[in-house]
Amino acid sequence: MILERLEVDRAELRQRTGWEVKPEGACRGDVCVPLPADAVTPEGALDARVLAQRLGMPLVSDAEHGLWALGPASVTGRSLDTAVAPELVLPDLDGRPFDLSSLLGRKVVLVAWASW
Amino acid sequence: MWQELRSELHPAGVEIVSVSLDLGGSEAARPWVEAAGAQHPSLIDQAHVTDELFGFVNVPNAVWIDEEGVIVRPAHAAHVKQSPLREMEVPEGLGRIGEMLVEVKKIKADPETYVAALRDWAAHGAASTWALSPDEVVARSRPRPATHAEAAASFELGQHLWRAGDHESAVGWFRRAHSLHPDNWTYKRQAWSLASTPPGEASDLIQGPTDLYEGNWLDDVRQVGAENYYEPFEP
Numbered sequence: 115m116i117l118e119r120l121e122v123d124r125a126e127l128r129q130r131t132g133w134e135v136k137p138e139g140a141c142r143g144d145v146c147v148p149l150p151a152d153a154v155t156p157e158g159a160l161d162a163r164v165l166a167q168r169l170g171m172p173l174v175s176d177a178e179h180g181l182w183a184l185g186p187a188s189v190t191g192r193s194l195d196t197a198v199a200p201e202l203v204l205p206d207l208d209g210r211p212f213d214l215s216s217l218l219g220r221k222v223v224l225v226a227w228a229s230w
Numbered sequence: 231m232w233q234e235l236r237s238e239l240h241p242a243g244v245e246i247v248s249v250s251l252d253l254g255g256s257e258a259a260r261p262w263v264e265a266a267g268a269q270h271p272s273l274i275d276q277a278h279v280t281d282e283l284f285g286f287v288n289v290p291n292a293v294w295i296d297e298e299g300v301i302v303r304p305a306h307a308a309h310v311k312q313s314p315l316r317e318m319e320v321p322e323g324l325g326r327i328g329e330m331l332v333e334v335k336k337i338k339a340d341p342e343t344y345v346a347a348l349r350d351w352a353a354h355g356a357a358s359t360w361a362l363s364p365d366e367v368v369a370r371s372r373p374r375p376a377t378h379a380e381a382a383a384s385f386e387l388g389q390h391l392w393r394a395g396d397h398e399s400a401v402g403w404f405r406r407a408h409s410l411h412p413d414n415w416t417y418k419r420q421a422w423s424l425a426s427t428p429p430g431e432a433s434d435l436i437q438g439p440t441d442l443y444e445g446n447w448l449d450d451v452r453q454v455g456a457e458n459y460y461e462p463f464e465p
Contacts, residue, residue: 115386116386116387116390130279132283143368170376170379171379171383172376172379172380172382172383173383174380174383174384174387176387176391176399176403178399179391179396179399181387181390183383183384183386183387183390184383185282185379185380185382185383185384185386186282186374186379186382186383187379188374188375188376188378188379190368190374191373191374191375192368192369192371192372192373192374193284193285193304193305193371193372193373193374193378194284194285194301194304194367194368194371195368196364196368197300197301197302197363197364197365197367197368198299198300198301198364199293199295199299199300199301200283200284202279202280202283204249204273204274204275204279204280205256205273205274206271206272206273206274207256207259207260207263207272207274208256209256212271212273214247214295215299217245217247217271217295218297218298218299219297220243220244220245220297221243221244221245221294221295221296221297221351221352221355222244222245222246222247222294222295223244223245223246223247223292223293223294223295223308223348224247224249224280224284224292224293224294224295225232225246225247225248225249225290225291225292225308226248226249226250226251226275226280226281226284226286226289226290226291226292226416227248227249227250227251227262227289227290228250228251228252228258228289228416228419228420228433229250229252229254229258229259229261229262229423229432229433230252230254230419230420230422230423230427230433230434230435230437
């Protein structure tokens with residue numbers, strides 16, 4: 115996730131990474147990581163530094179551009195923490211958003227390709 | 231290739247979703263999608279979020295997801311047709327392209343096994359030996375050490391800056407991603423192709439040496455061994 119401040123919106127975190135903050139902590143699939151009280155700012159957003167530390171997410175700073183990138187969690191050491199497919203909404207060729215969950219009820223082969 | 235398979239398997243309840251991992255966006259993808267006559271969803275992932283979400287490290291890579299939205303095969307190399315380049319005689323005098331073709335011939339792919347596995351899953355679902363349990367899916371998903379996670383964050387900064395027009399800064403972040411996750415061919419091939427493709431033209435597939443990057447396709451493939459370019463698809 116690209117951040118302009120060291121705060122993360124909960125809904126955006128869930129949509130982008132699949133990590134959901136619940137009373138038990140940050141959860142994804144069967145994994146829940148407890149979070150300290152200072153994980154949540156007074157305004158209800160999440161402190162990016164605390165998340166990064168607890169979930170093993172890299173927090174890479176680009177000081178020149180005033181940006182950070184909060185990378186994927188490495189706390190489990192695997193690229194998938196859960197077999198539950200993540201939420202995914204991507205545009206089609208004409209820019210219309212397509213939600214992967216619209217295919218529930220079908221088997222899906224999601225195949226990545228590129229012009230390069 | 232995929233459209234043909236889609237026509238065969240769609241009545242059995244299988245849908246193909248193609249995702250273009252490409253900073254070139256719709257413009258780069260459209261000619262290919264239209265030429266393929268794709269009837270399935272064809273999506274554009276300019277930001278390369280699916281690389282991170284699913285663990286794609288090269289193309290073509292795929293995941294299988296069942297009717298309940300549970301992944302039954304983690305990211306794997308997915309070939310449904312043998313490339314004619316594998317069989318061809320490489321003519322003399324082609325220079326660098328000839329050397330690349332020599333390596334391409336050594337790349338391993340087993341479309342017969344893969345297509346048979348897809349058909350088996352389509353027919354038998356969870357009972358197929360090719361469908362893995364959730365624990366197996368996680369255990370067999372690609373490792374993600376801290377260096378790979380940092381590579382993903384670095385690449386994300388790169389794509390963000392590239393799309394904002396700051397190509398020079400983007401290159402710096404792509405280089406960092408390459409050094410942190412050298413086996414990630416997606417990060418390399420995307421960056422190399424941006425460096426050597428003239429604006430408005432189709433993506434350069436040669437991806438030869440440039441001043442911007444340490445590596446290039448031919449030298450990097452030789453270093454790792456072309457036979458290791460894709461991992462085998464196993465039960």
